[in-house]
Amino acid sequence: MTRATLVRLIAAILVLTAVTAVPMTQIHWNGTEASTQADKIDTLLNVMIVLSCFVFAIVMVMLGYCIWRYRAKPGDESDGEPIHGNTKLEITWTVIPTVIVLFGAIYSWIVLGDIETKASDAVRLDITAQQYEWTFNYPQANGKEVSSKTLVVPEGRQLEIRLTSLDVIHSFWVPEWRIKRDAVPAGPGGNDIDNTVEVTPDRLGIYNVVCTELCGFGHATMRALVRVVPQSDFDQWLRHQKLVTPQPGSSTGDVSGATSSGSTSGATSTTGGP
Numbered sequence: 001m002t003r004a005t006l007v008r009l010i011a012a013i014l015v016l017t018a019v020t021a022v023p024m025t026q027i028h029w030n031g032t033e034a035s036t037q038a039d040k041i042d043t044l045l046n047v048m049i050v051l052s053c054f055v056f057a058i059v060m061v062m063l064g065y066c067i068w069r070y071r072a073k074p075g076d077e078s079d080g081e082p083i084h085g086n087t088k089l090e091i092t093w094t095v096i097p098t099v100i101v102l103f104g105a106i107y108s109w110i111v112l113g114d115i116e117t118k119a120s121d122a123v124r125l126d127i128t129a130q131q132y133e134w135t136f137n138y139p140q141a142n143g144k145e146v147s148s149k150t151l152v153v154p155e156g157r158q159l160e161i162r163l164t165s166l167d168v169i170h171s172f173w174v175p176e177w178r179i180k181r182d183a184v185p186a187g188p189g190g191n192d193i194d195n196t197v198e199v200t201p202d203r204l205g206i207y208n209v210v211c212t213e214l215c216g217f218g219h220a221t222m223r224a225l226v227r228v229v230p231q232s233d234f235d236q237w238l239r240h241q242k243l244v245t246p247q248p249g250s251s252t253g254d255v256s257g258a259t260s261s262g263s264t265s266g267a268t269s270t271t272g273g274p
C-alpha cells in the first residue's frame, strides 16, 4: 500500500465517522434534559456514539477497499495466495480496541460515581410496580405514608427512589431524566439486587413514567404522570394527602379497593352465599 493510498483511506475513515456521528449526536433522543444527571449521561452517550461511528467507519472503509483492490480478474479461477500472520498488524488491531474499551469503561465508571452521589436532604420515595400500573409512596414520620398514582416531586431536590415489584420485572424510566432502573420482585427473604436509584429533577413540568421492561400484554399502557413542582407546592400537596399505613408486600396505593373483586356483576351472583 502506497503512502498516498494510506492517506486516502484515513481521510475516508474520518469523513465517514463525521457523516455518521454528527447527525446522531445532534438528535435529542429522549426529549429535553430535565435532571442534573441528564447532561452527564447525554455527554457519555455522545462520546460512545462517536467511538462507535469511528469503529464502524474503519470496518466499512477497509471492507470497501479490500473488495475493490483485491477483486478477482474476469476468468481468474485460481486460489488466493497462502498468507501467514502479520505481527505488526495484529498488535495494532489488539491495542486499539483495548484502549477504546478501557477508555469507555473508566469514563463510564467516573460518570456512574458522579450521578449516584447521594445528597443529605434527599426525598425518600418508594415506588411499587405491578401489571400495569405504578404506585408512588412517600414515607412520613410516625410510620405512615402518603400514597399516590401520580408522581409529584419538588424541583431541585434529589429523589432517593426504592423500587419494588409485586409480580414480574418492570423498569422505571422518565426519559427526560435519563435515569432508568429495574423494579424486581423480591423473593422470599428479599433479594440482593440494588433497587435504589437517585435522580434530581431540575426542570418544572409534566412528564411520563414509562415502563421500559416488556412485562406483559398491557406493557405499552404502563405509564404514569409526573409533575415536577416548586418545593412550596410540593409541601402543600403532601399536606393535603391522606396518610395511610404501609402494607408490606402489597401496593398501598389501592386504598379505595377499586381493583379488588367488588365488581357489580360479581356482587349480584354472590349475594346468595352463606
Ligand SMILES: [Cu+2]
Pocket: 170, 171, 211, 212, 213, 214, 215, 216, 219, 220, 222
Ligand atoms: Cu412493562
